[in-house]
Amino acid sequence: MSAVPKKIKEIQFGLISPKEFRKMSVTRVITADTYDDDGFPIEMGLMDPKMGVIDPGLRCKTCGGRAGECPGHFGHVELIAPVVHVGFAKLIRKILRATCRDCGALLLDSNQKKQYLEQIRMLRKIGQPIEDITNEAFKEARKPKTCQYCGARQLDVKVEKPSTYVEKDGTHEHKLMASDIRSRFEKISNDDIEVMGMDPSKARPEWTIMTVLPVPPVTMRPSITLESGQRSEDDLTHKLVDIIRINQRFQENREAGAPQLIIEDLWELLQYHVTTFIDNAVSGVPPARHRSGRPLKTLSQRLKGKEGRFRGSLSGKRVNFSARTVISPDPNLSISEVGVPLSMAMELSIPVNVTKRNLEEVREFIKRGPDNHPGANYVIRDDNRRLKVTDKNCEELAETLELGWKVDRQLKNGDIILFNRQPSLHRMSIMAHEVKVLPHKTFRLNPAVCPPYNADFDGDEMNMHVLQTEEARAEAKMLIHVQENILSPRFGGPIIGGIHDHISGMYMLTKGDNRVDKNDFLEMLRKSRITEIVEPAGEEDGKPYWTGKNVFSQILPDGLNMTYKALLCENCDTCKKEDCNRDAYVTIRDGQLLSGTIDEKAVGAFKGLILDRIVKDYTPAVALQFIDDMTRLAIRSIMHFGFSFGINDEDIPDEASAQISELLEEAEMRVMDFIIAFNEENLEPLPGRTVAETLELRIMQELGKARDATGEIAGKYLGLDNTAVIMAVSGARGSMLNLTQMAGCVGQQAVRGERIRRGYAGRTLSNFNHGDLGAAAHGFVKSSYKKGLSPTEYFFHAIGGREGLVDTAVRTSQSGYLQRRLVNALQDLEVQYDGTVRDTRGMVVQFKYGEDGVDPMKSDYSRPQTIRRIIEDVIGKEVE
């Protein structure tokens, strides 16, 4: 079996010295060519097989590994003249200014050095940043005009562009070549280096000037063969070709004794190529481009940003055993299930160890082959050979199956998988579900689990991950399973619950005194766990009947007691309790709904009080069962009563329309009055506001009131039986405002909270008079959506609507970044066994989590009300 996996304890960072690098390099690269005419890599070329192989069939000349096995090895180029590493350009400048140009000493007196050194060592020990100290040291060391040690006069060092340094002596300027800088740096003592914030054993300043250029392994810059058979090289290879060519030309010129000017030009060119090889986005340097004009992606660009190595390949990785497709609803599934397309189930597999206990079972999978659903795809023998199960060999493989082998069995019903929808904003965005293999091509899920994923079915796609180890499955089942996530840790309430039709259905079933006969009673509860029929509530025309409340009570767990006011409660001055005329006073005794209507506040996601109590007083499993039963009952009940919604549901009688237009006219009159008062300068300003602002506020207020009033009229005429009203009142979908806009009046359109003012000079549109302050001229939409908008109204409405669109677009990016920052800052925090919260280094952030050590998800068990409940329970009577 495999060896014990090695554990990385720490990673040491440092600069690499030319000496060390030559030692670890497998080959020197001297020619810029890659492949010869036969298509074989040239020795000591850029594709030298010593640096690793990418073509299948070839073997690495260093380690003997095949493509895929050999990780690649570095080569090197001997640079004819040293060049500056761009990343350290700033540091080089600082060091040049802080050290003696003659003896290389740091220009601080020994006391200062000692002091800084102590501070730096101290900070390093406690793991604090040392930048402040080293920056101060650099600043101080820049001041002296002569060296304290050798007395040499110091010159001012100027920097040009990214990496050219010029020494200035009066008016005379002298360019510092990289080789000069390097020889200066070589003289700096180890102690001085430490004061500058570097570790001399890991990074000496002269190593920031390169004399040897590392050539990354071939595996890091694979060339691709196009369809035409032509090879296309990687950006890095292109860049390396440039460097080697210039390097060669440089050498030839120097050996030929070319004039200094040419040498310097070539040197600069070499510097340019090495610079862009490292970072192709340095300011002041034109980016190196591909033939097509696209800037090359060089080393820095590979690491940086969202798709870079760090965030794109290391922090987030692509995985096997995952699937993605469109989601669609299936109310008949349990909320903990997910419908998986058959074709996916046959492709995805779970490894099973063959043991004495499951030998026969596994054998059965293999016998079924790969094309016969719960079959097997691969067999892994004990010598780690992987055999594909095919139609032809399945019988034979099943026969030869031995203990200790592994079998990749296809996904089947009941398997635990992880299900995820992006953006994964909270932990409920990934939950464990049980597989239910179904025909067709979409994932199916119960609409009640949509809220935590924030999913809908307008084309959303979701991902599935199949767990491969027993530990992972156990963990998923105990921690990530849907039923363990009914409560949100954000506020400790249920986040899974009824939505849309579930709420309408429950509302229609339980509102008032619905009566159903035996057939309907059975039909509604058919899909729930209820198998027994209860005593009827009474008899009507000789037939037994049950009330809607009876039906709902069947799915409530026994022993549940609650009293609360439903969403449709109007907060009357004196509550009539059970005799509420809106049936809003909910009482449940011993699992029987005695009065009240079930609505969003009872079973809805985010709010559901009944749900909340069931999860907390019973077990998550009971709650899961309840949600399943409730959603199924609701769907059947809504089908029983019938529910539709169409354009003529907003029809209001003529008298209502007349009332509405009268009301709006009156409002417009009042607005005119304000405007007249304003023009006559009779308008009293509100404190702290100008008169013009006051007018705007007053008009907005007046028109807002008018719109609400139209809504009330519309609502009154539509009545409580209107389906739109049912949805709004029960909290299933929409609001009375939506209804107002459909049937009454759309109302004022606003941009940034103000009436619309933009457009032409002094007016919004050319059909209005200059300076018209009236309602219509500034975006008040009098019509309803049902009636239809006039052209100007339509235009204003589009203006208001656009603001909303822009808002959402901006918000998602902003809140996404906020989330990333928060998670990044807090991710290392963990509650310890002693109740403290510490980061992974052991620094205490809180001595007791949340000051009381209570889990927000279970905070209901640690409230003063809980204490009262306990006392009442023990002494058997109520505390005053």
Place this chain on the structure above:
Amino acid sequence: MAVSQKTIDEMTENLPLPQNLVDALRSDLQKVDVTKKQLEDIIERALESYEYARIAPCEAAGVVSAQSIGEPGTQMTMRTFHYAGVAEINVTLGLPRLIEIVDARKNPSTPMMTIYLTEEYANDRDMARKLAWDIEATHIKHVGSLSTDLTEMLLEIELNEKAIIQRGLTAEEIAEKLEDELGVTVVTEKNILTIRPENESYRELLQLSKNAESVIIKGVKAINRVVISKDDIIDEYVMYTEGSALKHVLVFDGVDTTRTSTNNVNEVYEVFGIEAARNSIIKEATDTLREQGLTVDVRHIMLVSDIMTVDGEVKAIGRHGISGEKASVLARAAFEVTVSHLLDAGLRGDVDELKGVTENVIVGQPIKLGTGHIKLMATKKT
């Protein structure tokens, strides 16, 4: 047979319960008679209930908190301006405000103070009004009109008598203040102040007029407006200010220094210290979320606030604060400004000890958090 108050006190003392539960227990027990047996029972069940509610060790409390605050961000509105408390003062709300808080901005976009008053001021509108005039920054434009006379080459300020009296000033005082601030001589003639520039040049005259406009005759510089309103709940006058200068406002007589506060966290930190800043962050974040109708448990906000203030200074969440000061090179490189973190690490010869979450994800090792923290191994029975 009911137990005495003394026994209740004794038995509820030193219970390993949070203070609010102990208080609730005691006050509820006072209202009823319980026997010793019942009391023991109650205490036992209370402890049991609390124990159940305790957060589990190894819980990744940080990530949960971060998600709990970040996730509602998507549901927040962008609407920057809204009216808080009093209709007259604009305050940034919603997502921009939340971002401002976690960024620990030195200068929030809409600083605002709530000034509570001491007893004799709090119930007297006139006293409060007078204090408000003292606090609010008074400029020339508030007390009169300023004009430049180009023919005579002088600056003329015509004071509004009503405004002066209202603000408790006299023409002489204003003149004196202007002389002090501008270094010029002011000629006072009834309610008209005239100032002559030293040299007769248009430039100087215009400059002088500009300078005169910016002189603060009275009040605190940063406070642009003070609004007094009666708080119905506590039944007293409270002042709300646009602009914030906690340090300068607290010295006024009549300002209740125990309750007065500002929405600028950094100012709270400078005046009252880090603990106050921590509470201020909690309060501001809670208020912002509540205003949007989002419920987030305080414990999450506390944790964010704590990590921002744990080092003794208010640090931002992000590159320039907590994330930028992490010990791990890899964690910093994976967050933002990847390359420079790596280069600097090389120079310093840093060592990444791979203790955090991101580092271990990067190198492909199990993270030491949650279930990954548990080190249990079964010994094989032989």
